[in-house]
Amino acid sequence: MAKRALYFKAKELKTSTADAKDVEVAIGRIYEEDWEEPLGPTPFPSIKDLRDWDFKLLSRYRPYYLPYCDVCCLCTFGKCNLSQGRRGACGLDLRAQLSRMVLIACCIGAATHVGHARHLVEHLIEKYGRRCPINVGEDTVEVEAPVTRLVCGVRPKTLGDLEDILDYLETEIVHLLSCAHTGQEGHYLDFESKVLHAGMIDQVGMEIADMAQISAYGFPRAVPDAPLVELGPGTIDRSKPVILVIGHNVPPAVEIVNYLNEHGLYGEVEVCGICCTAHDITRYSPKAKIVGPISWQLRFVRSGLPDVIVVDEQCIRTNLVEEAQKIKAPFIAASEKNCQGLPDRTDDPADEIVEDLVSGKVPGVLILDPDKVGEVAVKTALKVAPLRKKFRSLPSLEEVVEGAKKCRGCMECMRACPNNLQITPAMKEAANGNTEALAALYDDCIGCARCESACPVGIPVHSYIIASAEKKMLSEKYKVRAGRGPIQDIEIRNVGGPIVLGEIPGVVALVGCANYPHGGLEVAEIAREFAKRRYIVVASGCAAMSIGAYRNEEGLTPYEEFPGEFDAGGIINVGSCVSNPHIAGAAIKIASIFAKRSLRGNYEEIADYILNRVGAVGVAWGAMSQKAASIASGFWRLGVPVIVGPHGSKYRRMLLGRKDREEDWYVYDARTGEKVYVGPCPEHLFFAAETKEECMVMIAKLCMRPNDTSKGRAIKLTHYIDLHKRFYGVMPDDIHLFVRTKADIPLTMKDEILKILEEKGWQEKPIPDPTLLPRLIRKKGGSE
Amino acid sequence: MATDPWQRAEIPGPVKASVITKSDVVVALLKKAKRPILVVGHEAAKMDIGGEKLIDYIIRLAKAKNIPVVATAHTIKEFVDRGYTPAAWMPAVDIGQRLLDPEWKGLDGQGQYDLALFVGMPYYMEWVILASLKHYALNTKTISLDRYFQPHATWSFPNLSVDEYRKRLKEVLEKLGGE
Numbered sequence: 001m002a003k004r005a006l007y008f009k010a011k012e013l014k015t016s017t018a019d020a021k022d023v024e025v026a027i028g029r030i031y032e033e034d035w036e037e038p039l040g041p042t043p044f045p046s047i048k049d050l051r052d053w054d055f056k057l058l059s060r061y062r063p064y065y066l067p068y069c070d071v072c073c074l075c076t077f078g079k080c081n082l083s084q085g086r087r088g089a090c091g092l093d094l095r096a097q098l099s100r101m102v103l104i105a106c107c108i109g110a111a112t113h114v115g116h117a118r119h120l121v122e123h124l125i126e127k128y129g130r131r132c133p134i135n136v137g138e139d140t141v142e143v144e145a146p147v148t149r150l151v152c153g154v155r156p157k158t159l160g161d162l163e164d165i166l167d168y169l170e171t172e173i174v175h176l177l178s179c180a181h182t183g184q185e186g187h188y189l190d191f192e193s194k195v196l197h198a199g200m201i202d203q204v205g206m207e208i209a210d211m212a213q214i215s216a217y218g219f220p221r222a223v224p225d226a227p228l229v230e231l232g233p234g235t236i237d238r239s240k241p242v243i244l245v246i247g248h249n250v251p252p253a254v255e256i257v258n259y260l261n262e263h264g265l266y267g268e269v270e271v272c273g274i275c276c277t278a279h280d281i282t283r284y285s286p287k288a289k290i291v292g293p294i295s296w297q298l299r300f301v302r303s304g305l306p307d308v309i310v311v312d313e314q315c316i317r318t319n320l321v322e323e324a325q326k327i328k329a330p331f332i333a334a335s336e337k338n339c340q341g342l343p344d345r346t347d348d349p350a351d352e353i354v355e356d357l358v359s360g361k362v363p364g365v366l367i368l369d370p371d372k373v374g375e376v377a378v379k380t381a382l383k384v385a386p387l388r389k390k391f392r393s394l395p396s397l398e399e400v401v402e403g404a405k406k407c408r409g410c411m412e413c414m415r416a417c418p419n420n421l422q423i424t425p426a427m428k429e430a431a432n433g434n435t436e437a438l439a440a441l442y443d444d445c446i447g448c449a450r451c452e453s454a455c456p457v458g459i460p461v462h463s464y465i466i467a468s469a470e471k472k473m474l475s476e477k478y479k480v481r482a483g484r485g486p487i488q489d490i491e492i493r494n495v496g497g498p499i500v501l502g503e504i505p506g507v508v509a510l511v512g513c514a515n516y517p518h519g520g521l522e523v524a525e526i527a528r529e530f531a532k533r534r535y536i537v538v539a540s541g542c543a544a545m546s547i548g549a550y551r552n553e554e555g556l557t558p559y560e561e562f563p564g565e566f567d568a569g570g571i572i573n574v575g576s577c578v579s580n581p582h583i584a585g586a587a588i589k590i591a592s593i594f595a596k597r598s599l600r601g602n603y604e605e606i607a608d609y610i611l612n613r614v615g616a617v618g619v620a621w622g623a624m625s626q627k628a629a630s631i632a633s634g635f636w637r638l639g640v641p642v643i644v645g646p647h648g649s650k651y652r653r654m655l656l657g658r659k660d661r662e663e664d665w666y667v668y669d670a671r672t673g674e675k676v677y678v679g680p681c682p683e684h685l686f687f688a689a690e691t692k693e694e695c696m697v698m699i700a701k702l703c704m705r706p707n708d709t710s711k712g713r714a715i716k717l718t719h720y721i722d723l724h725k726r727f728y729g730v731m732p733d734d735i736h737l738f739v740r741t742k743a744d745i746p747l748t749m750k751d752e753i754l755k756i757l758e759e760k761g762w763q764e765k766p767i768p769d770p771t772l773l774p775r776l777i778r779k780k781g782g783s784e
Numbered sequence: 785m786a787t788d789p790w791q792r793a794e795i796p797g798p799v800k801a802s803v804i805t806k807s808d809v810v811v812a813l814l815k816k817a818k819r820p821i822l823v824v825g826h827e828a829a830k831m832d833i834g835g836e837k838l839i840d841y842i843i844r845l846a847k848a849k850n851i852p853v854v855a856t857a858h859t860i861k862e863f864v865d866r867g868y869t870p871a872a873w874m875p876a877v878d879i880g881q882r883l884l885d886p887e888w889k890g891l892d893g894q895g896q897y898d899l900a901l902f903v904g905m906p907y908y909m910e911w912v913i914l915a916s917l918k919h920y921a922l923n924t925k926t927i928s929l930d931r932y933f934q935p936h937a938t939w940s941f942p943n944l945s946v947d948e949y950r951k952r953l954k955e956v957l958e959k960l961g962g963e
Contacts (some may be wrong), residue, residue, distance in 0.1 A: 064881040066912035067919055070797020083799045084919050094919055415792050420907060454792070516908065646909045654877050660889075690857035690876050690909060691826050698875070699859075728873065729861035 013430035022154030035155060040602030043153030044168050047175050047197050053604045054193035054637065056772050057611075060664050061636075061655035061685035063192055065098045068652050074098050075182045090182050098652045099191035099699070100180050102629065105651075106198035108178045109630025112314060113578060114169045114205035115337065116249050119313075121162050121208065123370065124216040124250050130160030136214045137176040137222035140488040143592055146585035146599060151200060153601030159216065162208050169208075172201045172445045199633025200603070207581035214485050217254060219283035220574070224491075224565040226484040226573075227286040231548045231557075231691075232476035233300055235289050237270050241385035241699075242305055243377050244329075245273040246297060246320070247312035248577060250280035252334035255374030256310065257285045269381055274300060275315050276541055276576030282482045283575060290480060292549065293542030295447040295514035295622075299466045301327060303473065307385040308357075310377050313337045314577075315513070315625065321364050323564065327393040330357035330380050331364030334373045342366040354379045357385070394467040395460070397435055404430035404438075406457045413461050416454035418647065419444060419517055423451055423461060435468040442469035443519040446622075480548030481559040483540070483575020487586040489593055490564040495536065496594025500613045502712015504568045505719050506703030507536045509583045509640075510543040512620030512628045515647050520546030522692040523621050527571055529696060530556055533719055534568040535703070538583050543621065544573040580631055584638055587614045604773065611639025612667065612770040615716070618642040632686065641682045641702045642696055648688045655685035659737055667706055669768030673777040676768040678706035679737040693727035700724075706770035710743035718746040740767050760767065787942045790932030794911050797917060799939040801933070807955035809939060813927060813961065814849055817899035819890070822851045823879055824870075828904030829862035831931075832949045841953050842903060842929075843868045849961030852891055854879050856905065876905055880913040884920045887894070896924070901930040911936060929953075 042049045050502040071079045072088050080088030087093050091098070134156050136144050143149065145156055148165060156162050176198050176710065179185040185194065190271040207586065213219060220226040236242055245253040253273065254569050260266040272289040273281050274297050281288040291300050294315050301309065304327045311320060313335040313508040321340050324331040333340045345353045350372055354361045357380045367373045395403065404427045411422040421444055426437035444463055451461040466473060500506040508530045510523055523546040531537045539547050548557050566586065574582040591609040599606060610616070618635050620628050623644045629651055632642040636655060644651065658664060659680035666675045682702040689695035700720040710718060717738060724732045739745055741764050745753045771777070787803045789795060804810060807887040814820060839862055846853045852871035855863055860873035871891045872879075879931045882888045888896055900917065902910055910928065914936035915928050928934035933942050941952060957963075 062881075063918070064877060064884075065916060066877075066880075067797075068912060068916040068918070070799065070915070081798045082919075083797055084922060355934055412792070415790055418791075418908070420791070437956070646906045649877070649909045649912050652912075654881075656877060656881050658881075660882075687875070688909070690905060693858035694856075694875060727858045727861065729864045730873075 019291050021771070035600070037598050037600045039153050040598060040600050040605070041469045042603050043601030045151065045603065047172060047179070047194055048635070050197065050603055051193050053607060054196045055189065055595055057196070057685065058189055058192055058655070061657050063099065063188065064654045064656045065095055066649055066652055066654070067098060068650055070094070071353050074607065079469050092186060095188040096186060096191060099188040099195065100185070102652055103176065103191050103195050103198065104180050106195050106202070106630040106633050107173055109203035109628070110198045110205060112627050113202050113630070114166065114173060115207065116313060116578065117205045117209035117212070118166050118170070119335070120249060120251065121159060121166065121212050124212050125159050125163070128159065128216045130158060130243050132159045132216055133514070134158060134161070134211055134215045134220065136211050136486050137488060140490060140491050141222050141486050143213060143589050143599070145207060146588040146592065147203045149599045150588055150601070150603055150606055150626070156211070159212060162212055165204065165208055169201050169205050172197065176201075195633050196637040199630050199635070200637050201628040203581050203634035206578040207585070209578040210485065210575065210581065213250060213280065219280070219286050220482060220484050222486045222488045223304050224563070226482040226564065228479045228559060229282040229286050229288070229290060231290045231478040231480045231481050231545060232295070233291055233294065233303065233305065233473050234475050234477040236272055236291070236305055238305060240268060240270045241307045241381035242272065243308045243310060243381050244291070244300070244306035245271065245277045245310045245312070246275055246316050247335070247740045248276040248314040249312040249335060250277050250284065252310055252312055252373040253277050253281040253372040254284050255370040256377050257281065257288065259374035259378050263378070265378060269378060276578070277312060277557065279483050279541070279544070279576040286482055289572065290545060291316045293514035293520065293545045295520070295542070297518070298323065298447045298462060299473065300451055302393060302463050302466055303470070303774035304391060307388055308332065308377050308381040310340060310373060311336060325363045328388055328391055330384055332373055332377055333366045334368065334779060336368055339366050340364065344368070346372065350375045350379065356384065358383045366439040391542070394470060395463060397467065399468050400435055400438070400464045401430055401433055403459055405458055407431060408457060410456060411452040412456060415450035416450040418446060418448060418450070418515070421445065427459070427461075430464065430468070438465050439468035439472065442472060443521065446515055476549065478548045478551065479557045479559055480545060481564050481573045483544075483573050483579055484564060485575060485579065486582045487566045487589065487694060489589065492586065492589045492593045495567055496590045498568070499590060499615060500707060502615060502705065502708030502716055505533065505535050505615065505716045506699070507538060507586070507614070507616040509538045509616065509618045509698055510547065510621070510630065511540045511580055511618060512543055512622060513584070513624040514546060514622040515624035515645070516546075516622040518692070520549055524549055524550035524558060524700070526619065526621070526696060530699065531558070531562045531569055531571050536563070536566060536568060536662065537571045538566070538574060538586070539572065540574050540579050540583065541577045546573065562772040577627060577631070584635060584640070587616050587638065589641060590614055605776065607637060607639045608771055608773050608776070611772070613705050613707040615701050615705050616640050616707070617702045618646065619699065621645040621695065623648050625679050634779060636685050641687065642714065643687050643689055643698055643702070645695070646688060646690050654687060656687065657683045657685070659683055659734060667768060667770040667772055668774060668777055670776050670778055671769045673779050674768070676766055676770070677695045678768065678770060679740070681706050697759070698726055704738055706768065710741060710767070713738070713740070713744040714746045717744065721746070731756065736762045740765045787933050789935050790943055793935065793958060794908065794935070796935035797903055800935050801928070801937045803933070804939050804941050807952050808957060810927060810956045811959040813899060813925065813939065819894070819897045820849070820851045820899040820901065821891070821897040822846055822853045822901045822903070823876070824855050824859055824903055825859045825876060825905030825910065826859045829859060831904070833946060833953070838904060839863070840866065841957065844962045845957055847962070848960040851901070854891070854918055859904070876909060876913060880916055883917060883924060896922065899925050899927065901927045901929055905934060910934060
C-alpha cells in the first residue's frame with residue numbers, strides 16, 4: 001500500500017493492440033487481490049473527492065455562523081476588521097474566516113490523533129515488530145477496521161500496514177492545513193467541505209491508534225463484559241506510593257505497570273490516571289484506577305495525593321510542572337510533543353535520574369523512552385512517598401476561613417469563571433466561618449482555576465473550593481466498565497435490523513471532554529434516561545467516566561445497573577478518545593453486515609445509508625478541545641448528528657436544518673426515482689443545546705430517520721413526545737412533520753395526535769427507500 | 785456603571801453595544817419598533833430579582849407591549865405553568881438562525897422582525913448569537929435585557945447590581961403602561 005500515483009477502472013478498454021474488459025489499474029499502491037469486495041469509487045480520497053457529498057449535506061444543514069471574533073489576525077495585513085460585511089486585506093469575509101478557523105481547529109484535532117497514532121504505531125512496531133497481527137476481536141470481529149476500509153479501501157493485517165495508512169493521513173492533513181494559508185481557499189462552503197474531510201481523516205487516525213494498542217497490548221477485544229474498574233479519588237489507597245498518569249498515549253503508563261509486575265511490586269504501589277491514559281491503562285491492567293475526567297486534574301493534584309506525576313500528551317494542564325512543585329511531587333514528561341521546558345534525561349542512567357528527582361535537585365525531567373519512564377517513576381515513587389507522608393498541600397478549613405477574609409468582593413473570580421459560579425457570595429460566607437457554600441461549588445466546577453488568576457489579592461480560590469469539599473472528594477468511589485473496544489459482528493447482526501427499522505429507537509453516543517455547564521452529573525442522567533428507554537447508549541473518553549461517577553438509589557453505578565452489550569438498554573464504554581471510531585464503526589458495520597453494502601472505498605454510499613437509516617446521535621456535552629471538533633466533524637460527514645452543550649456554541653458555527661423549509665427535506669425513492677418529502681429527519685447535523693432538558697428532547701428527535709418503519713417511527717415518536725411533555729409541559733408543535741401515515745401514530749396518543757394533524761391540514765405521505773444519491777436509483781429513467 | 789463585558793475575556797470587536805443609561809432608551813426603541821420579538825432563555829426562570837423571578841417580569845413586559853415571545857430550551861414550561869402562552873418555543877440557535885434570514889416569514893407569517901430583545905440565556909451563548917445578528921442581520925436592532933453588559937447587542941444594560949437591575953426593569957414596565 002505505497003503511495004498511489006494513478007488509479008483507474010474501465011468497463012471496456014480498446015487499444016491498438018488489445019481489447020479488455022473490467023480493467024482495474026493501480027500504479028504505486030497495491031490493492032489486495034484476495035479480497036472479493038469490489039473497490040468503491042473513492043479509495044484514499046483527496047481533499048476534493050467527496051466534495052459533492054459534502055455540498056449535499058451543507059445545502060440541507062446550512063452553516064449558522066456564531067462569530068467568536070470580529071477580526072482576523074493571522075497575517076501582517078491585519079488585524080482586519082471583518083464586521084458587518086467588511087472584507088479583510090486578503091479578500092476574505094467573516095463567514096469564510098470563521099469557517100477557516102473551524103478548519104484550523106479540526107486540522108489541529110486530526111493532527112493530534114494522527115500524530116498520536118504515528119508515535120504509538122512506531123513504538124509498538126519497535127516492541128512487537130511490523131508483522132504483529134491486527135487483532136481487535138479474536139473471532140468475533142471480521143470487519144476489523146470499518147472506518148479504514150470505508151475511507152481507504154484497504155484491510156490492514158499487521159502493524160506495518162498501519163504505517164502506510166498513516167502516510168496517507170499525514171499527507172491529507174498537510175494539504176488541508178495549507179488551504180488555510182492567506183490567499184488559498186476563499187469560499188466558506190469549500191472551507192466547510194475541508195472541515196468534513198479533516199473529520200474523516202481524524203476518524204481513520206483514531207481507529208489506527210486503537211487497533212494498534214488493542215492488538216499489541218491485548219486490551220479487551222470487543223468484550224461486552226469487560227471488567228469493572230475503580231473510579232474516583234476515594235478509591236486511591238493513600239497508604240501506598242501513588243503514581244498519577246495523565247494524557248492519552250499509554251506506553252509510558254504500560255511500562256510503569258510492567259516494571260511493577262516484573263519486580264513483584266504491583267500490590268505496593270497505586271497506579272491511577274486522569275483523562276484517556278486512565279481509560280487505556282485500565283484496559284491494560286484492571287487493577288489500575290481511574291481518578292476521573294480532565295476537569296478533575298487540578299483538584300486531584302492539589303489534593304497532594306500523587307507522589308509522582310507522569311504526563312504523556314494531550315489535554316494536560318500546561319503549568320502542571322509548577323503545580324507538581326507546589327505539592328512536592330516529582331514530574332516526568334514522556335512525550336516529545338510535551339517537553340514542558342524540562343531537561344532531556346532519556347540517555348541518563350535511571351538511578352541517577354531517580355536521585356535527582358527524589359532529592360529535589362530537579363523538579364522534573366523529560367524521558368522519551370517508555371521503559372525508562374516505567375523504572376524511574378516506580379523507583380522515584382517508592383523513595384519519595386515516605387518523605388511526603390506528613391506533607392499536607394490543601395489548606396485546612398480554618399485557613400480557608402482566615403484566607404477568605406482577604407476577599408474584597410470585587411467579583412473578578414465570577415467574571416473569570418466559565419460558568420459564572422457564585423464564588424464571591426460563597427467566599428463571603430466562608431469569611432463568616434461557613435465553608436458550605438464553597439463546598440457546594442465543587443460539583444459544578446470544571447477545574448480551570450481562572451478564578452485564581454483573576455483574584456487581585458491572590459486567594460487560591462480553587463484550592464479553597466477543594467479544601468471545603470475535601471471529604472466529598474475523598475468519598476468519591478465509583479465503578480466504570482473498562483473500555484471494551486469494537487462492537488462484535490454478531491451484536492451488529494442482532495441489532496442492525498431493529499435499528500434500521502426503528503424498533504430500537506436509537507443509538508446515543510456520549511463522548512468528549514468535561515467542559516460541562518453544570519458538572520458531570522447531567523451526562524450520567526442523560527445516559528440513564530436513554531438506557532432506561534431501551535436506546536443503545538455508547539460512551540467514550542471523559543464522558544464515559546462522568547457516567548460512572550453516579551450512584552442510583554440502590555448504590556449502583558450506571559455500569560453496574562445496565563449491561564455492557566451493544567443492545568437495547570445497554571451502556572457501553574468503548575474506551576478512550578481514540579476508541580470513538582468503534583462508535584462510527586458500529587454504524588458503518590450496520591450498513592455492511594446487516595445491509596450487505598460494500599464498504600471498500602465506498603464512503604458516499606455508506607454515509608447516505610447512515611444518514612437516512614441509522615438513528616444514531618452523538619452528544620458531546622462538555623466538548624472543549626480541537627480534537628472534539630474534529631471528532632464531531634468526522635461524524636457529520638458520515639451522516640450522524642452531534643449535539644453539544646451550551647459552551648459548544650463557541651465552536652463558531654452550527655450546521656442546522658430548517659424544518660420550516662419544506663423543499664429541504666426531499667429524498668429520492670431508490671425504488672422509483674420519485675422525489676419524496678420525508679420531513680426534517682434528522683433535523684440538525686450540529687446543534688448546541690442550551691440545557692440538559694433541551695438536549696434530551698433533541699436526542700429523541702434526531703434519532704428519527706426517513707427509513708423508519710411505521711412501528712419504529714411510532715416508538716421514536718412516543719419517546720420524543722413523552723420527553724417533550726415532561727420537560728416542556730406541552731405537546732411538540734411539529735408532530736405533523738414526523739407522521740407519514742396514520743400507522744406512525746403511537747397508539748396511546750392516537751386521538752390527541754389525529755386532532756393535531758387535522759388542525760395542521762396533514763396529508764399522508766409515502767415511506768420511500770430513501771437516498772440523496774441519484775446513482776442509487778434502481779429504476780432506469782428515474783427522476784434525474 | 786461598568787460597560788465592559790461581564791465575562792472579562794469576551795471582548796468584542798470594533799463594533800460595540802451602546803449602553804442603556806436610562807430606561808427611556810428601551811421604551812423609545814420599543815415604541816419605535818414595528819415588529820419586535822422577545823427571546824427568553826431558561827435562566828429567566830432561575831434568576832431572582834427581589835421576591836420574584838425575572839420571567840414574571842418578562843411576562844408583564846410582553847403583555848404591556850404585546851410583544852411575541854419565543855421561549856428557548858425548556859423555558860416554555862415555566863411560561864405555561866404561569867398561565868402564559870408564548871408565541872413560539874424553539875432552540876436558541878434555531879431562533880438565532882431564523883432572525884438572520886431575510887426570507888423568514890416570522891412566527892405569524894408577516895415577515896422578519898426589526899427589533900429582537902434577548903434575556904435569560906447563558907451569557908456566552910447569548911454573546912455569540914448576538915454577535916451573529918450584529919454581523920448578518922443589519923436591519924434588525926437587538927437589545928439585551930440581561931443584568932450583564934452584552935457587547936454584541938445594539939443596546940445593552942451595563943453590569944448592574946440586582947437592586948439596580950430591578951429598578952431599571954420596573955421603570956421600563958411603568959413607562960410602557962404595564963402592571
